[in-house]
Amino acid sequence: MNSWNPTCESMSREEMRKLQSERLIKTVRRIYHNVPYYRNKMQQLGLLPEDINSVDDLKKLPFTYKQDLRDTYPYGLFAAPLSEIVRIHASSGTTGRPTVVGYTRNDITVWSEVMARTLTAAGAGKESFIQIAYGYGLFTGGLGVHYGAERIGASVIPISGGNTKRQIQIMKDFGTTHIACTPSYALYLAETMEEMGIRKEELSLKAGVFGAEPWTDNMRKEIENKLGIKAIDIYGLSEVIGPGVAFECECQNGLHISEDHFIPEIIDPQTGEVLPEGEKGELVFTTITKEGIPLIRYRTRDISSLTYEKCECGRTLVRMSRVSGRTDDMLIIRGVNVFPSQIESVLLEIGETAPHYLLIVDRVGKLDTLEILVEVSDKLFSDEIKRLEELENKIRREIESTLGITAKVRLVEPKTIERSEGKAKRVIDKRNLK
Numbered sequence: 056m057n058s059w060n061p062t063c064e065s066m067s068r069e070e071m072r073k074l075q076s077e078r079l080i081k082t083v084r085r086i087y088h089n090v091p092y093y094r095n096k097m098q099q100l101g102l103l104p105e106d107i108n109s110v111d112d113l114k115k116l117p118f119t120y121k122q123d124l125r126d127t128y129p130y131g132l133f134a135a136p137l138s139e140i141v142r143i144h145a146s147s148g149t150t151g152r153p154t155v156v157g158y159t160r161n162d163i164t165v166w167s168e169v170m171a172r173t174l175t176a177a178g179a180g181k182e183s184f185i186q187i188a189y190g191y192g193l194f195t196g197g198l199g200v201h202y203g204a205e206r207i208g209a210s211v212i213p214i215s216g217g218n219t220k221r222q223i224q225i226m227k228d229f230g231t232t233h234i235a236c237t238p239s240y241a242l243y244l245a246e247t248m249e250e251m252g253i254r255k256e257e258l259s260l261k262a263g264v265f266g267a268e269p270w271t272d273n274m275r276k277e278i279e280n281k282l283g284i285k286a287i288d289i290y291g292l293s294e295v296i297g298p299g300v301a302f303e304c305e306c307q308n309g310l311h312i313s314e315d316h317f318i319p320e321i322i323d324p325q326t327g328e329v330l331p332e333g334e335k336g337e338l339v340f341t342t343i344t345k346e347g348i349p350l351i352r353y354r355t356r357d358i359s360s361l362t363y364e365k366c367e368c369g370r371t372l373v374r375m376s377r378v379s380g381r382t383d384d385m386l387i388i389r390g391v392n393v394f395p396s397q398i399e400s401v402l403l404e405i406g407e408t409a410p411h412y413l414l415i416v417d418r419v420g421k422l423d424t425l426e427i428l429v430e431v432s433d434k435l436f437s438d439e440i441k442r443l444e445e446l447e448n449k450i451r452r453e454i455e456s457t458l459g460i461t462a463k464v465r466l467v468e469p470k471t472i473e474r475s476e477g478k479a480k481r482v483i484d485k486r487n488l489k
């Protein structure tokens with residue numbers, strides 16, 4: 056096991072509960088005394104800090120929603136004096152006001168620690184060259200990975216996102232061993248490498264840490280084959296800390312949550328009730344060491360499940376399953392619940408198409424329509440029309456039998472679907488625009 060902090064990553068369940076309880080108690084006191092917004096919320100429920108004595112009391116506490124951060128924009132949920140805040144990040148805010156988060160010096164230390172665990176689990180160390188192609192800026196991806204990479208003593212290549220050809224040249228010339236970017240960008244890198252005539256054997260790449268957007272196991276296989284690396288899933292969100300909330304180990308069987316800092320729960324998104332181990336639902340986090348902006352039972356909207364079984368790697372940290380979608384990216388098409396990731400799985404299983412697709416949802420009259428644009432390889436595109444038609448039909452049939460909806464499938468020329476340097480855009484829902 057490559058472990059950065061074996062004491063924290065492999066402690067017994069009892070020790071973990073004890074530690075979590077102590078830290079939760081402190082956090083609840085902190086927010087009650089320092090954040091009027093939380094104090095009001097607790098008072099409305101008739102709750103005092105003394106009512107929270109262990110992790111078992113977590114369920115008594117109110118949820119926090121993204122909207123709460125918006126309502127208190129920009130600094131209303133901060134629990135430390137602004138003079139102690141050393142860094143500010145924010146979400147892009149494409150819908151509504153951005154959400155703003157602040158870090159004290161100690162928060163940055165914790166963030167570096169959890170990212171050090173993440174990178175160590177991905178096999179990185181002092182000798183590694185880590186190329187960070189997540190965006191630097193208000194987005195947490197670039198700087199979050201950066202601090203963790205420096206913490207483990209690796210050589211950091213802080214290239215940020217974009218400039219794809221240059222990324223590849225640098226990867227080759229600088230001997231990059233680890234790449235950090237979104238999974239969709241990793242595929243774009245692989246594709247551009249082919250165009251440039253650079254083979255994976257010419258690189259020194261060993262592994263990549265990919266996250267910030269949902270992806271599937273099939274997509275993982277594509278990335279691993281095309282780049283000749285191990286593709287590790289990393290998860291996080293700016294409200295909780297940024298990347299570093301959870302990471303896969305070499306077993307690639309669920310993501311270990313750094314639960315000595317972030318307590319997870321899975322709830323039924325409709326009723327708010329806590330669900331038993333193994334059941335799928337909405338992931339909720341309570342931060343228990345953050346000073347700048349501690350959050351209580353933060354509703355992520357991400358769908359996952361938890362397992363407390365000890366992992367083969369030796370870590371005892373609870374594992375979350377790969378995020379299979381978001382409660383709010385679920386499309387309802389003619390009454391059927393559809394997640395883009397389900398369609399992606401079908402496409403990648405069939406093969407023959409590139410893993411680039413776009414879903415266009417519309418409403419004609421009273422009827423919802425779904426059109427799936429899928430790129431095919433150069434070779435296939437120049438093939439007979441009949442072959443293309445056969446493939447379109449095959450995809451349509453598969454979608455119909457696995458998801459129970461009819462869709463129009465359109466195969467498009469290679470490289471016609473726009474590539475993203477950060478999070479990929481997979482859905483255009485024209486119904487929202489009307």
Ligand code: DLL
Pocket residue numbers: 146189195196265266267268269270288289290291292293294297298299355357377378381
């Ligand atoms: O995306 C933090 C991050 C940066 C994570 C780099 C990993 C790597 P936000 O911009 O606040 O923060 O977006 C958070 O992205 O709630 C999920 O919906 C999604 N997400 C993040 N990681 C994964 C993942 C960063 N591994 C939102 N799989 C989260 C699926 C992910 N979805």
